[in-house]
Amino acid sequence: RKEVEQDPGPFNVPEGATVAFNCTYSNSASQSFFWYRQDCRKEPKLLMSVYSSGNEDGRFTAQLNRASQYISLLIRDSKLSDSATYLCVVKAGKSTFGDGTTLTVKP
């Protein structure tokens, strides 16, 4: 079993849709959690950190459930520019990346 597992995807949604991604992790000693965005053939960039109380950044909401060991990302009112691969990252000393979930937002 992988340390970090994400929804397999791909997700194809129309503009304006709400879409949610889930990510589970196996290391209960994990200390910090992030969502990164990766555009085609480019380097990953931080989308947002994930805090225990949940956090929001505009149209993006991240949640953490330590008891169940999962993280989620909710994107509201999807834009064409949200099309990318979203990587879940869990850190316990070292960072471990999920394989990513690809989102395509269509007109």
Added chain:
Amino acid sequence: NAGVTQTPKFQVLKTGQSMTLQCAQDMNHEYMSWYRQDPGMGLRLIHYSVGAGITDQGEVPNGYNVSRSTTEDFPLRLLSAAPSQTSVYFCASSYAGAQETQYFGPGTRLLVL
């Protein structure tokens, strides 16, 4: 600030050749790491360093060496290239600390024939 820079951007090697992928950062970050990304997959940690003179192995270290003689530079050496090392290589850096964000370089695309 240039951020994290990597050279070369592209490289083609023949099996058995050696080469060094360069990585440099100008943010005075303590933590640096090397990842590889194969098609359709996430990033896998090769080696990392928590400061000058200190390196450690990640998930997939075999066939790669690293050294960290300065805070700024963290080169990755392929000792004897194999086709299985065809991949995209990303270098990243961050401040020490659990909540610190990693900043990535633009990547090096390596093809081993």
